[in-house]
Amino acid sequence: MPTIRRLVMVYALAGVDCVDVAADMAVVTAAHQGLADAATVARHLKAKAASLSSADEASPDEASIDQRISYFSPTEPPWLMVSLNDSEDPHFRKAFFDAAHCPVDCPRPCEKLCPTHAIRFESQGQHGVKPDLCYGCGRCIAACPVQNIVAQPYQTRPEDFSDEALKTIDAVEIHTQAGRQQAFADLWHRLDPWRKHLKLVSISCPDAPNIENYWRDLYEIMAPLRIPLIWQTDGRPMSGDLGKGTTHATIRLAQKALAAQLPGYVQLAGGTNPYTVSKLRTLGLVQAKNADSDSATNHLGKILGNATPVLCPSQTIAGIAYGSYARTLVMPLLETLEPVLTPLLEIEGSAPQGTVPDREPPSDKGQLLWPSSKAESISIIDSTCDLVAAINQARQLIGALKTGDSC
Numbered sequence: 001m002p003t004i005r006r007l008v009m010v011y012a013l014a015g016v017d018c019v020d021v022a023a024d025m026a027v028v029t030a031a032h033q034g035l036a037d038a039a040t041v042a043r044h045l046k047a048k049a050a051s052l053s054s055a056d057e058a059s060p061d062e063a064s065i066d067q068r069i070s071y072f073s074p075t076e077p078p079w080l081m082v083s084l085n086d087s088e089d090p091h092f093r094k095a096f097f098d099a100a101h102c103p104v105d106c107p108r109p110c111e112k113l114c115p116t117h118a119i120r121f122e123s124q125g126q127h128g129v130k131p132d133l134c135y136g137c138g139r140c141i142a143a144c145p146v147q148n149i150v151a152q153p154y155q156t157r158p159e160d161f162s163d164e165a166l167k168t169i170d171a172v173e174i175h176t177q178a179g180r181q182q183a184f185a186d187l188w189h190r191l192d193p194w195r196k197h198l199k200l201v202s203i204s205c206p207d208a209p210n211i212e213n214y215w216r217d218l219y220e221i222m223a224p225l226r227i228p229l230i231w232q233t234d235g236r237p238m239s240g241d242l243g244k245g246t247t248h249a250t251i252r253l254a255q256k257a258l259a260a261q262l263p264g265y266v267q268l269a270g271g272t273n274p275y276t277v278s279k280l281r282t283l284g285l286v287q288a289k290n291a292d293s294d295s296a297t298n299h300l301g302k303i304l305g306n307a308t309p310v311l312c313p314s315q316t317i318a319g320i321a322y323g324s325y326a327r328t329l330v331m332p333l334l335e336t337l338e339p340v341l342t343p344l345l346e347i348e349g350s351a352p353q354g355t356v357p358d359r360e361p362p363s364d365k366g367q368l369l370w371p372s373s374k375a376e377s378i379s380i381i382d383s384t385c386d387l388v389a390a391i392n393q394a395r396q397l398i399g400a401l402k403t404g405d406s407c
Contacts, residue, residue: 001026001030001031001132003020003032003331003334004027004030004031004034005030005033005034005037006034006037006118006324006334006337006338007034007327007330007331007334007342008030008031008336009033009035009037009041009341010031010036010037010038010330010333010334010391011078011326011330012034012035012038012077012078012396013038013042013391014040014391014395015395016078016398017079017312017319018051018078018079018080018081018170018200019031019078019079019080019081020081020082020083020157020173020321021080021081021082021083022080022083023083023084023156023157023161024156025160025161025165026083028080028082028165028168028169031080031228031299032168032231034235035077035078035080037341037345038077039077040344041341041344041345043392045345045391054170055253058129062382063171068291076136079170079171079199079200080168080169080170080171080379081169081171081173081200081202081234082169082172082173083156083172083173083174083175083204084100084156084158084172084173084175084187084191084287085155085156085172085174085175085176085182086154086175086184086234087155087176087177087180087183087188092136092151092153092154092155092156092175093136093138093142093149093151093152093153093154094129094131094134094136094153094154095118095119095129095131095134095136095138095141095150095151095152096128096129096148096150096152097128097144097149097150098111098128098148099121099127099128099146101146101148102127102146102148103146106120106145106146107145108187109112109140109143109144110139110140110143110147111150113139113140113143114134114139115137115324115327115328116133116134116135116139116327117133117135118130118131118133119140121176126260127268129149129327133223136151137324147172147262150181158187158190158191158194159190161194163193164382166193166194166197167197168192169197169198169201170199171198171199171202172191172194172200172201172202173203174187174188174201174202174203174204174230175203175204175205175234176203176204176205176218177205177206177208177289178209178210178214179208179214179218181218181221184218184221185221186316188221188222193310196266197265198227199228199398200227200228200229200230201222201227201228201229201230202229202230202231202232202356203215203218203229203231203232204232204269205231205232205233205236206235206253206270207233207235207249207252207253207256208232211256212254212256212257212259212260215231215260215262216260216262219262219263222364225263228264228265229263229264229265229345230264230265230267230318230319231257231262231266231267231268232267232268232269233250233253233254233257233264233266233267233269233270234250234253234269234270235247235248235249235250235251235252235253235268235269235270235271236249236250236271237269244253246271246273247268247271247272247273247276248271248273248279249270249280250268250269250270250271250272250276251268251276251279251280251283251285254266254268254285254317256319258285258315258316258317263306265318265319265339266317266318267317267318267319267320267321268280268317268319268321269320269321269323272320272321272322272323272325273325274325276320277320280317283315284316285316286316287316308375309328337391348359354400367377
């Protein structure tokens with residue numbers, strides 16, 4: 001949970017449009033704490049910038065300012081999305097094994113390749129998989145030389161969310177697979193209490209023969225749909241950090257979705273990495289940069305600004321979801337951030353552990369939660385500040401993901 005909280009905070013400060021988390025109230029609470037932390041850090045940086053600006057104007061020679069930093073503050077926090085599954089799915093499983101059955105001389109490839117270090121062989125006898133760290137990528141299962149590791153699937157329960165909790169959720173992503181029309185319809189019916197709160201629905205589905213017909217069946221089940229719809233093409237799940245080639249599967253699937261002329265938008269996932277956007281540009285599948293757009297991609301923050309759902313088919317890719325690749329980039333920053341974040345958030349009063357912050361800006365603050373609506377070039381932040389340096393690095397990393405620039 002602490003890692004989720006910090007990741008959401010960094011992603012929010014970096015300007016992502018939406019954060020997707022597991023449909024678990026503890027996870028949702030941690031994500032909201034991360035959003036509150038981001039607002040606190042944004043206010044702190046804005047106040048520091050104002051203070052240094054005054055000092056700079058009064059005595060330019062004495063001001064220790066040696067670097068211009070582009071400071072991006074969204075107009076509002078990113079939307080919070082939760083993921084549900086209509087049946088067994090790779091995204092909803094945990095690895096498990098009994099270490100007593102592991103050979104003494106095993107080289108333990110599972111431990112070496114686990115991207116989150118969820119597999120531990122410790123001297124105190126704490127062997128096995130830490131469920132809180134495992135996100136079900138399955139790499140250890142394939143690597144085990146004695147086939148001792150299995151996947152334990154689990155099913156999400158929309159009924160576990162109270163009506164009050166649903167008010168804090170902006171969007172839902174449903175993971176499904178071809179041939180599950182009835183399972184999808186059952187889950188969609190169970191989501192009836194959710195619909196009045198949702199701003200967006202996303203359908204995540206891997207490739208399969210005649211997948212276009214399955215997509216159309218799903219739309220008929222959901223119709224009439226009064227909020228925007230995203231078709232997320234899950235090419236190769238949880239593989240974006242493995243290498244360049246993983247992005248080809250999601251692009252091929254996205255081309256199928258675009259050719260099918262489906263109502264709504266198409267978003268890439270499953271194998272997205274730093275090569276994804278450049279490949280999309282080569283294929284002419286992203287919006288060209290123009291005077292009205294500060295991004296090479298027509299990302300969700302702009303596309304979903306209209307209140308009415310778009311029923312016309314998409315012609316280009318509307319968004320890209322980054323999972324394992326983004327975590328690989330950002331996780332090293334968390335260790336750098338922690339020493340300065342902890343005292344700052346304790347002093348300035350972010351959300352306490354176990355609470356869901358109010359979604360509205362506090363009226364007694366006299367300012368919006370997210371103070372600026374566009375990128376600003378600010379020359380008044382001390383570049384030696386560890387906090388600013390780490391946050392700026394996160395902005396550069398995620399900004400590059402959104403625009404397709406080199407990381």
